Amino acid sequence: MENIGALSVLLAFCLAVFSVIAAISGKYARRPYLTVSAERAVYAIWALLTIASAVLIALLMQGDYRIAYVAAHTDKAMPAVYKFTAWWGGQQGSLLFWSWLLSTYSAIAVYTNRRKFREMMPIVVAIMMTTLAFFVGMVAFVASPFQVLMAGRGVIDVGDGNGLSPLLQWWTMAIHPPFLYLGYVGFTVPFAFAMASLITHQPGEGWIHTTRRWAIVTWLFQSTGILLGMGWAYTVLGWGGYWGWDPVENASLMPWITATAFLHSVMMQEKKGMMKVWNMVLVSATFLLSILGTTLTRTGLVASVHAFAQSPVKPYFTTFIVSATVLTAFAIVKNLPYLKSEVKLESVVSRESSFLFNNLILLASCFAILWGTLFPVVMEALTGEKETIDAPYYNRVNVPIALFLIFLTGVGPLIAWRKSSLNSLKRAFLVPALIGLAVSVSLALAGIHEIAPLISFGLCAFVLSTIAGEFWKGSRAIQIKEHLPLPKAAFELTWRNTRRYGGYLVHVGIVLMFIGFTGSAFNQHETRNLGLNESLRFGRYDLKLLSVNDGETPDYQFSHAVIEVSRGGKVIDQLDPEVRVYKNNQEQSSIIGIRRRLNEDLYVNYSGVLPDNTKAIFQIYIFPLVSCIWLGYWVLLFGTIICLIPGKVRLQYARTEVVGIASAPAAIEL
Amino acid sequence: MRARLRRSSFKLVLAFCAVVAALVAQDPTSYLTPGVMRVGDHLACRCGGCRNTVGNCPMLRCSSADPLRRRIYQMKMSGMSDQDVINTIVREEGTVALAAPPTGTLGGLITWVMPGIALLIGLFVYSAYVRRNRKAPEPLTEIDRATIERFRNQIDRELGESPETERKGSDAQT
Numbered sequence: 116m117e118n119i120g121a122l123s124v125l126l127a128f129c130l131a132v133f134s135v136i137a138a139i140s141g142k143y144a145r146r147p148y149l150t151v152s153a154e155r156a157v158y159a160i161w162a163l164l165t166i167a168s169a170v171l172i173a174l175l176m177q178g179d180y181r182i183a184y185v186a187a188h189t190d191k192a193m194p195a196v197y198k199f200t201a202w203w204g205g206q207q208g209s210l211l212f213w214s215w216l217l218s219t220y221s222a223i224a225v226y227t228n229r230r231k232f233r234e235m236m237p238i239v240v241a242i243m244m245t246t247l248a249f250f251v252g253m254v255a256f257v258a259s260p261f262q263v264l265m266a267g268r269g270v271i272d273v274g275d276g277n278g279l280s281p282l283l284q285w286w287t288m289a290i291h292p293p294f295l296y297l298g299y300v301g302f303t304v305p306f307a308f309a310m311a312s313l314i315t316h317q318p319g320e321g322w323i324h325t326t327r328r329w330a331i332v333t334w335l336f337q338s339t340g341i342l343l344g345m346g347w348a349y350t351v352l353g354w355g356g357y358w359g360w361d362p363v364e365n366a367s368l369m370p371w372i373t374a375t376a377f378l379h380s381v382m383m384q385e386k387k388g389m390m391k392v393w394n395m396v397l398v399s400a401t402f403l404l405s406i407l408g409t410t411l412t413r414t415g416l417v418a419s420v421h422a423f424a425q426s427p428v429k430p431y432f433t434t435f436i437v438s439a440t441v442l443t444a445f446a447i448v449k450n451l452p453y454l455k456s457e458v459k460l461e462s463v464v465s466r467e468s469s470f471l472f473n474n475l476i477l478l479a480s481c482f483a484i485l486w487g488t489l490f491p492v493v494m495e496a497l498t499g500e501k502e503t504i505d506a507p508y509y510n511r512v513n514v515p516i517a518l519f520l521i522f523l524t525g526v527g528p529l530i531a532w533r534k535s536s537l538n539s540l541k542r543a544f545l546v547p548a549l550i551g552l553a554v555s556v557s558l559a560l561a562g563i564h565e566i567a568p569l570i571s572f573g574l575c576a577f578v579l580s581t582i583a584g585e586f587w588k589g590s591r592a593i594q595i596k597e598h599l600p601l602p603k604a605a606f607e608l609t610w611r612n613t614r615r616y617g618g619y620l621v622h623v624g625i626v627l628m629f630i631g632f633t634g635s636a637f638n639q640h641e642t643r644n645l646g647l648n649e650s651l652r653f654g655r656y657d658l659k660l661l662s663v664n665d666g667e668t669p670d671y672q673f674s675h676a677v678i679e680v681s682r683g684g685k686v687i688d689q690l691d692p693e694v695r696v697y698k699n700n701q702e703q704s705s706i707i708g709i710r711r712r713l714n715e716d717l718y719v720n721y722s723g724v725l726p727d728n729t730k731a732i733f734q735i736y737i738f739p740l741v742s743c744i745w746l747g748y749w750v751l752l753f754g755t756i757i758c759l760i761p762g763k764v765r766l767q768y769a770r771t772e773v774v775g776i777a778s779a780p781a782a783i784e785l
Numbered sequence: 786m787r788a789r790l791r792r793s794s795f796k797l798v799l800a801f802c803a804v805v806a807a808l809v810a811q812d813p814t815s816y817l818t819p820g821v822m823r824v825g826d827h828l829a830c831r832c833g834g835c836r837n838t839v840g841n842c843p844m845l846r847c848s849s850a851d852p853l854r855r856r857i858y859q860m861k862m863s864g865m866s867d868q869d870v871i872n873t874i875v876r877e878e879g880t881v882a883l884a885a886p887p888t889g890t891l892g893g894l895i896t897w898v899m900p901g902i903a904l905l906i907g908l909f910v911y912s913a914y915v916r917r918n919r920k921a922p923e924p925l926t927e928i929d930r931a932t933i934e935r936f937r938n939q940i941d942r943e944l945g946e947s948p949e950t951e952r953k954g955s956d957a958q959t
Contacts, residue, residue, distance in 0.1 A: 354843030359836040463915055471914070475907045483900035490899075494892045500880075502892050503829040505836050507885040512900050642814045642845070722845050732814065734843060 117261040120170030127163040131248035142237035161222040164215045184260040190278035200289040207260035214250040216300045238311035281704040287347040295340030299405035301333030306402035342748045353705045353720040360509040365488045366408035373401040376477040391454040399443045462534035473523045483512045525578035551577030571633040613762040620754025627747030634740025644730040657681040671695045692721035715739040816858035829884040838884045
């Protein structure tokens with residue numbers, strides 16, 4: 116059966132190469148049948164990669180331990196769901212998964228645009244298939260998941276496999292990689308459309324209209340993937356951290372930041388015909404950073420707990436990313452005249468300017484993270500000097516940037532397009548600024564004296580009040596004009612311009628997350644020992660160890676503690692932390708006892724026992740406001756879905772359009 | 786009876802955990818003092834399993850953080866200041882022991898300064914963009930009548946077709 120999988124991958128690679136050649140020669144030699152053939156090859160590649168994936172899944176599910184990949188990533192005791200998720204659990208399988216996703220996206224993009232963009236579709240196909248040919252080539256020739264275990268000339272069956280780390284046998288971890296991949300692979304499509312539009316000199320913003328929803332959906336996948344990873348780390352690792360500034364975590368954050376900048380600045384191009392070069396750079400940067408992310412994960416370029424083991428893919432990935440960067444830069448520079456803005460910036464105090472500034476700050480944050488991730492590698496290669504760049508660097512550099520970004524999130528909606536007068540600024544800013552100031556002052560009076568949290572909470576209040584103000588003003592206008600109750604008027608307002616008000620909801624989600632991040636400034640932590648029926652006080656809580664029970668399942672041995680939680684003499688909860696040791700690899704994992712509340716989480720990790728066996732050790736944490744992060748995600752999800760729903764009123768924007776490139780710039784002001 | 790059962794169960798568990806967690810040679814809570822945590826926050830945990838500092842590494846039996854915490858505890862007990870402890874460890878292990886690069890080395894300086902330089906370059910580009918784009922627009926070249934007529938018709942068509950709500954919506958946007 117593995118031969119069918121390997122053959123399918125090989126054929127898919129051949130077809131991808133054919134598709135690239137046919138698409139380009141079809142376009143430039145004006146042979147439409149070749150173009151059509153290239154597009155049909157995309158569907159055939161999807162079918163072949165689906166077969167290859169189905170074969171791999173079947174091998175994983177039935178536990179065929181002749182196959183090296185199956186033996187390395189599954190074992191007999193694993194639940195079926197984790198056998199399935201082993202598809203993307205290792206280097207080779209995840210490359211196949213990445214290829215399959217890209218082929219699926221490509222097939223959807225080709226099918227939905229089969230009658231549109233006839234001029235640029237061959238280039239779109241060529242770019243997508245070049246990327247796919249690289250990944251499928253990796254699966255076919257360098258990192259095949261269908262390799263069998265050999266001893267001399269004979270195939271061997273090892274009987275059982277190594278299994279999956281128990282830390283990864285968790286539902287959020289099962290779906291975290293596919294969501295990230297869906298996000299990062301997905302940006303290949305907007306990138307391909309952008310480049311094709313540039314190379315074929317398409318007038319207008321057709322590629323933006325086509326890929327806008329695509330970009331939003333893939334951004335949502337990225338956000339979901341990142342949040343799932345954070346949620347997993349918080350729940351499983353035993354120290355309540357959700358972000359460790361690990362190089363691979365950073366690699367997942369950087370394309371998200373550039374994608375966020377792109378989603379903002381693309382509005383400027385759509386509405387005003389501005390920032391065309393910038394958008395091209397951002398969509399390219401997102402694509403290239405996605406590839407860089409997978410390069411960091413797969414090549415062992417940086418030391419990371421997330422990275423796959425060192426493998427022979429490193430030179431290929433490095434060559435691909437360098438070539439893609441050079442070609443993209445060349446395409447943009449060569450076609451700069453076609454990216455000329457059609458509208459001038461009228462004032463620094465305008466929404467256009469604030470968008471530009473917001474982009475600049477986002478990019479600064481992205482650069483700081485990229486620098487922190489790659490500089491130690493560069494430094495070591497150049498001088499042999501080793502540097503460690505951990506959380507203190509990232510926090511110190513990114514906290515001021517993040518605060519400024521939050522400020523701009525509030526400022527944006529208050530500034531008018533084109534130009535804002537001082538009076539209108541005063542009118543718009545006064546109430547939100549006073550609310551923000553009042554929150555900061557109140558918190559300072561309540562005993563919070565750290566500067567960064569005070570500023571952060573004040574800015575969060577400022578942003579939330581600007582957004583509430585926007586909803587209030589719009590809803591009131593509809594309520595008065597159409598005699599609707601306020602909630603219905605708010606609904607009507609949102610429906611009329613889903614992009615704008617959905618976007619505001621996304622901002623609310625981000626602000627809630629920032630409230631959660633700021634809460635970490637007040638985390639409390641202690642490691643304490645408890646004997647049976649002993650109590651301790653931590654924060655406002657009294658914790659009493661009621662019992663400890665041990666046992667075993669076919670997979671692991673466990674020790675389970677029961678802790679009674681009281682406050683003010685009243686029992687309010689019971690926590691059940693557990694420590695497990697897996698039999699096949701003696702790996703230890705913890706099940707954390709968490710009491711989740713909106714204001715704070717009580718988090719108890721049962722860490723083991725003292726050497727004299729008299730007491731159990733507990734790591735106890737209080738995480739204020741951490742639930743706001745998860746709540747923020749749900750609001751972000753809701754807001755993004757609203758953005759994707761077509762608005763009731765189709766807004767037309769007066770704007771200009773390049774109708775051609777003459778010897779002197781030719782534009783018409785409308 | 787139940788209490789005795791519970792107690793014996795507890796002993797069993799403790800024995801089980803002792804096997805599992807035999808690496809704890811000393812009560813780790815005895816040296817997790819505020820002073821150790823404070824110093825530990827400046828030092829990197831280099832176990833390869835996390836990116837925490839020695840101060841906040843959660844693994845009590847961490848191969849990197851745990852021995853270092855004990856050393857810091859001993860040095861603190863001997864009366865050394867926080868900075869002396871950090872200096873001693875950096876002298877022995879190099880700047881790689883620090884969680885964030887020091888500004889005293891070339892690499893450390895570049896690490897800290899570059900994001901700021903990049904931001905300044907960005908601000909320069911932004912101000913250059915604003916300056917250039919605020920110049921008077923260049924004169925338009927001649928465009929054939931048919932094109933102008935096409936756009937005029939489009940304006941008439943769009944203004945004629947716009948419903949009231951649409952104009953309201955556009956007003957709200959600005």
